[in-house]
Amino acid sequence: MEFLTKLALKRQSVTIIAMLLVIAVGIFSFRSLEAELFPEVELNLIAISASYPAAGPEAIVEEITKPIELAITSLPSVDNISSTSSEGQTFILVEYPVGTDMKSSEASIKNKINTINLPQGMEFEVIRFAPGERPILELSISSTKNISELQQFIEETIVTSLEAIEGVQSIELSGNTEKQIAIQLDIDKTSAMGLSPSQVARIIKNNDFSIPTGSIFNSGTMVNIRGVHQITSLNKLNQLPIKVGDSPASTLIRLSDIAIVEFLRAPTSSIARTNGIPSILLSVSKAKDASTISITEKALTTLEKTELPPGTKLKIIYNAGPEIQSQLNTLAQEATWGFFFAVFVVFLFLLKPRPSIFIGIKESIRPTIIIATSIPLSILVGIILLNIQDLTLNFMTLGGLAIAVGRVVDDSIVVLESVYRHIQKGENRFQATLDGTIEVSSAITASTLATVVVFVPLGFIPGLVGSFFFPFSLAVTYALIGSLFVALTIIPVLGLILLRNNKETATGSIDHYETSGWIQRLYKPILSWTLGHKLATIIISISLTVSSMGLLTIIPIVFFPSGDEKQISASFKTRPGAPSEEILGYITLFETHLDTLRQPGFVKDYLTVIGSGAFSPGGGPPQFGGVRTITTITISNDAPGNLIDNLRDTFPSNQNYSITFEEINTGGPPNEGVEIQITGSDYTKVKETSELLSKRVETIDGVVNIETNISGSQSEITTEINPDQAIQLGLSSKDVSVQVSDAITTKQLGTLLIDGNVTKVILQPVTNINSGISTLENLIIVGSDNSGIKNVPLKELAEISVKSSPRIISRINSQRAATITGEISGRNTQAINNDIQAIIDSMTMPVGVDVQLGGAFTQISEGFRDIGIAIGSGIALVSIVMIGFLGSIRNPVIIVLSLPLALIGMLTALAITNQSLGLPAMMGVLLLIGIIVTNTVVLISFIEQLREKGFTILNAIIEASTIRLRPILMTAFTTSFALLPLAAFTHSEGGLISTELAIAVIGGLVSSTALTLILVPVLYELFHGIIPKKIENSLQFFRRKRKFQIKD
Structure with a gap:
């Protein structure tokens, strides 16, 4: 040098x-330099979320989870596969080695799943996780008007203007309604006519098409031919002809004869409430290389220029821009002070x-x-x-x-x-x-x-x-x-x-x-x-x-150290099968308590999202065993430091519901809680070990809200179809089960271009089937056109019984598993780890059962x-x-x-x-x-x-x-x-x-x-x-x- x-x-x-x-x-x-809160981080995790309405946990595992797990296992570089299946849904987490190209892995999983023969009507989504993927801007908009009018204003004015901002990748609404066509099918009438809901659905789909049919020479020019018939109005849909029977004397009816067809507005996937008032949550996500601060500043400027209708209120629930700027300004200010301190010390020494x-x-x-x-x-x-x-x-x-x-x-x-x-x-x-x-x-x-x-x-x-x-x-x-x-x-x-x-x-x-x-x-x-x-x-x-x-x-x-958190996430989990009125009652009780905390200024605002749109700001997989509900609580600087502990004490878990409280840590990697994984080939041994261990872990000081994901079961009605009886109707056992599903479950039929607007269409069976098991036994099964037998009650084709089945089925690397989870409150994480490990070491585990610590302990x-x-x-x-x-x-x-x-x-x-x-x-x-x-x-x-x-x-x-x-x-x-x-x-x-x-x-x-x-x-x-x-x-x-x- x-x-x-x-x-x-x-x-x-x-x-x-x-x-x-x-x-x-x-x-x-x-x-x-672009300013962001987090460094760019890519986790080596990919999740598959699949839904199959009305299927029980065991059916979900056999028909969806296992086939997907088996297919993914054949992919290269897969480390671990874990899954959690419950009624109507499964969540599969795939872990890869560090350094894997996750974008390529995500595409491989999607392609692999698309090659599997999965049940019709099953929907899936592949999710690639990364810390800091929370939307950069969350707004709550409420109004004295009804939600439909509010939604129309938001979509036509606010969403349109925000989408025009450079760098905005997507805008999602929660708590909004969706205009759709509901075909309310009278099952009693269709059964009497020998029509099944699936036949009606097929007729509707076959009468809305636009397909190329070839080409011919016309006046010396080759011209394409296209076959077209589109249902473009509600009247056309009502007048859709349906043939009953296959003989020359078959009757021709209209769809309006067996169904009520009308426009409905229904919640898309969730319900949102701000400070107890129905509202719509608007979430803005940015493109990967876009500037958070720039987008949020432009968004707020746009919102300031937007004239809200009378009675409409807009609240900013989360804004990453000022938070990033504040933290960076703080560090810059303290670095500047450090500069002056260093210079002063040099001066004194010289x-x-x-x-x-x-x-x-x-x-x-x-x-x-x-x-x-x-x-x-x-x-x-x-x-x-x-x-x-x-x-x-x-x-x-x-x-x-x-x-x-x-x-x-x-x-x-x-x-x-x-x-x-x-x-x-x-x-x-x-x-x-x-x-x-x-x-x-x-x-x-x-x-x-x-x-x-x-x-x-x-x-x-x-x-x-x-x-x-x-x-x-x-x-x-x-x-x-x-x-x-x-x-x-x-x-x-x-x-x-x-x-x-x-x-x-x-x-x-x-x-x-x-x-x-x-x-x-x-x-x-x-x-x-x-x-x-x-x-x-x-x-x-x-x-x-x-x-x-x-x-x-x-x-x-x-x-990682936790700071003076500005938000707390409260995650509800209700008992399986709880009616919506009961769920809303628990939530209202909790919101009432939060209102009392707003009066002294401890809580600024709170936002509750009920349904599939309810995902914790801190991240994490979906919650099973009940309706997903997340309340995000924005706290003030005057709030007591033990506010989260007070909330836990006020709302302890009981047999009807549990509430898990989590500090939303926006300054580093997410701090996880207690997690213990029990795996084994014998489900009974896994369950017994899980229940015994969870009871002992509950006694540890500093551990709260201990839960195990296999504690409890639920009733399930099984219809065991007799294939000999079914074949006489020209049906397979699966065909009979499909008819039962069609008579109970609302089906998505896709979309129609009605009055120039793309509109979703649902087929909604109207029946008294939900009034008891006897009505299920008398459900009419329609035979095939060639069977000669038309209407047979289900009880003549199947043995119907009520059985007990697990609420949730967990698997880790194709083995049955149980996971014990909990929160850490006010105590050294490592000390809790030592206490739990001591409990595990003191237990004599059944042969074939393995217990591993995860969560915060693995992190450390x-x-x-x-x-x-x-x-x-x-x-x-x-x-x-x-x-x-x-x-x-x-x-x-x-x-x-x-x-x-x-x-x-x-x-x-x-x-x-x-x-x-x-x-x-x-x-x-x-x-x-x-x-x-x-x-x-x-x-x-x-x-x-x-x-x-x-x-x-x-x-x-x-x-x-x-x-x-x-x-x-x-x-x-x-x-x-x-x-x-x-x-x-x-x-x-x-x-x-x-x-x-x-x-x-x-x-x-x-x-x-x-x-x-x-x-x-x-x-x-x-x-x-x-x-x-x-x-x-x-x-x-x-x-x-x-x-x-x-x-x-």
């Missing part, structure tokens, strides 16, 4: 222009109160300005590199830059201090600047490169952890690369221009200042004592490190394992870099042995501030490794330089440690004070990640810096002086002994 410094000093004007260019390009890059405070201030201002310049320049270089890679400015990348503010100053401090020292000795300013920079260039290059390689393994960490933290590591790395080039080019040039020789300081007295200042006078006796008591120093260091590990018993261990174990591997790999890479730069194995060993000293302060700081030990704190360990390496390399490299000048090992250690004391302390203090705003003042979700990380780094810096200045000199003398001398003495002894033996 020497040539860079020489080139910069010789071409000062070019260097200054380059600096101004970096500033301009950096500002432009910053304005060009301040010399003698001969007068005014002269000291005057002499300190110039070097302080130089250091102050290095921080924004390094950060701007990082921003330029982020922009080149087309990364977004999110809470991880900006958090990385904010954290880097405290680290990028280190290289510049070391260079400036070295240049300053040479200039103050009275050397030629150009040569002093060059010599001072070259003297430390190798050390700062090695330390910066070591810090960079520490983060390299994060690029290879699989899963969610790697995806979230790799952008953070890139931001820090790019800023560090910038700091190195700034330190080796810009700082020397600015030093040459701004620094002056202090005439008040005699030549050579700078060495006296550096070795005899008040800090040095305090440090020297401590250093002398430790060098004279090496064993005691090492034992004390080891004891402190080991003792600090005991703090892990009181520090909460979590996956896998996340910490991955970070642990990254730390170990980082240390190995640092050692390789150190060996390359320092040319010795002993020095890297000294550096590695000094790293555990950071744990003392880190764990102590987390314990004192009541912070948790999560992945952000573990990331702090990686950053600490880089900082400790910087300080240690600066010290060891100077010791080596003094030894080359003829100093003895002991004298070189004392001299180098005393002279390098100030830059090492400057590095530690400026880094700590730069991080102080992040550690003390942040409360938002993304900020909490930086808070935990900053506290860990500050604490680790305090202990590592203090002990590095003590332990590293001791270790250096041991490895370079005492141990080699003892080895040499031992070798000489053996050589002499061998010589005597030869003589003998």
Whole structure:
């Protein structure tokens, strides 16, 4: 790097222009970066959601779940397949190895399912998950008008205007109604005429078509022929002819003779209520590369210009734009404060109160300005590199830059201090600047490169952890690369221009200042004592490190910190078969309680969505066993911290319903709850183990709302068809079952172009079949046209009985399974994990039954394992870099042995501030490794330089440690004070990640810096002086002994 410094000093004007260019390009890059809340993350999960109305869980498994599972198993790279089947629906989750092309996998699954012979009327959807896929804007619109009129206004005015905004991918409505044609078929009449609902449906479909039928020559020109008959009005549909019977005397009737055909408006898939008032929820999703902030700003501007009808109210339930801007502004503001704190610390260290405070201030201002310049320049270089890679400015990348503010100053401090020292000795300013920079260039290059390689393994960490933290590591790395080039080019040039020789300081007295200042006078006796008591120093260091590990018993261990959440999600689950009136009654009771919380201002608003549109803002699969209902509660800053616990206590689960409360964490990967998976080939053993284990887990403190997905059963009517009887009607057993389904279930017939509008058509049987099992027995089954037998009651063809069947059937990798789930409330996640594992270990599991922990416990174990591997790999890479730069194995060993000293302060700081030990704190360990390496390399490299000048090992250690004391302390203090705003003042979700990380780094810096200045000199003398001398003495002894033996 020497040539860079020489080139910069010789071409000062070019260097200054380059600096101004970096500033301009950096500002432009910053304005060009898209701002998002989350880094771009793709999960290795694909889900298949399939529905088959009126089918029981066992039928769903046999006819849908198993065929799909079998088909997917044959696809390449599938890791695990789990499924949950309940009445009328199944949810299959497919897990792939990390790094799989999920877009291609999604297409493969769709293609594979389309090749399977699945029941007619079954519908499926393939879903690819990703964190942060919540809509960027959610609006609730309510009105004194009826929902139909409100919906028409929303669709024609609001939706149309929002869809015109560039970057909007889709707009979804919940709680809206849909205009459709209902054909209410009289089953009694059709049965008497020998018509089945499926025959009527086929007649309707066959009379609405437009198909090519060939082509002919007409007047010398080839003309296409198309056969057309379209039902374009309600009258045409009513007058549709239907032939009854197949004889010449067959009767011709109209559809209106056997059905009432009319327009109806019905909820599409869900019902929405805002603060207890019926409403429509409008959700806006953006395209992948679109800007959230830009879209939301344009959307709000559009809404402000929209004139709402009288009595119509619009509420913003969620707006990602201001939330992103707020979090990024907070981090930027605290990074700015960190910059000023760092500059102030540098100023204090450079301040010399003698001969007068005014002269000291005057002499300190110039070097302080130089250091102050290095921080924004390094950060701007990082921003330029982020922009080149087309990364977004999110809470991880900006958090990385904010954290880097405290680290990028280190290289510049070391260079400036070295240049300053040479200039103050009275050397030629150009040569002093060059010599001072070259003297430390190798050390700062090695330390910066070591810090960079520490983060390299994060690029290879699989899963969610790697995806979230790799952008953070890139931001820090790019800023560090910038700091190195700034330190080796810009700082020397600015030093040459701004620094002056202090005439008040005699030549050579700078060495006296550096070795005899008040800090040095305090440090020297401590250093002398430790060098004279090496064993005691090492034992004390080891004891402190080991003792600090005991703090892990009181520090909460979590996956990701949870912040002051602004929203709570309440997920309802009702008993199977509960009527809609009962469900609505429970929800109304809950909403009434929320209204009481609105009065003191604890709750701002709440939105309840009932039905298939009710998906938790926090994500997750559909809920089974009842109607899906989600209430999203927006809380105020005045709400008590234990609000969610109060809600749990007020609405505990009972036999009629359960409510699961979840903090909506928008600042990082979703924090999961308790999850225990029990698998086995024997369903009875799996069920018994699940029920026993769930009862024991319920007793654990901090675990609430424990549920098992196979507890309970439901009644099911089975119709076992006699094939011998069915064949006499010209029907198969399946044909009879289809007729039963047609007589009970509403069917979708597709769409018709009615009055110019595409309109859905449903066939709705009207019968008294739901009034009891006896009416089912008397249901008329219509024989085929060729059977000669027309109308036979179902009881003559089938044995009808009531049986008990499971409500939910779970499978994991084709084995029957049970899942125990619950929430974690107010207790250390790792401690709960230990308690549950102890319960599992104390139980004697039946043969063939396997129990595995999942959820939050898997998150923690896998996340910490991955970070642990990254730390170990980082240390190995640092050692390789150190060996390359320092040319010795002993020095890297000294550096590695000094790293555990950071744990003392880190764990102590987390314990004192009541912070948790999560992945952000573990990331702090990686950053600490880089900082400790910087300080240690600066010290060891100077010791080596003094030894080359003829100093003895002991004298070189004392001299180098005393002279390098100030830059090492400057590095530690400026880094700590730069991080102080992040550690003390942040409360938002993304900020909490930086808070935990900053506290860990500050604490680790305090202990590592203090002990590095003590332990590293001791270790250096041991490895370079005492141990080699003892080895040499031992070798000489053996050589002499061998010589005597030869003589003998």
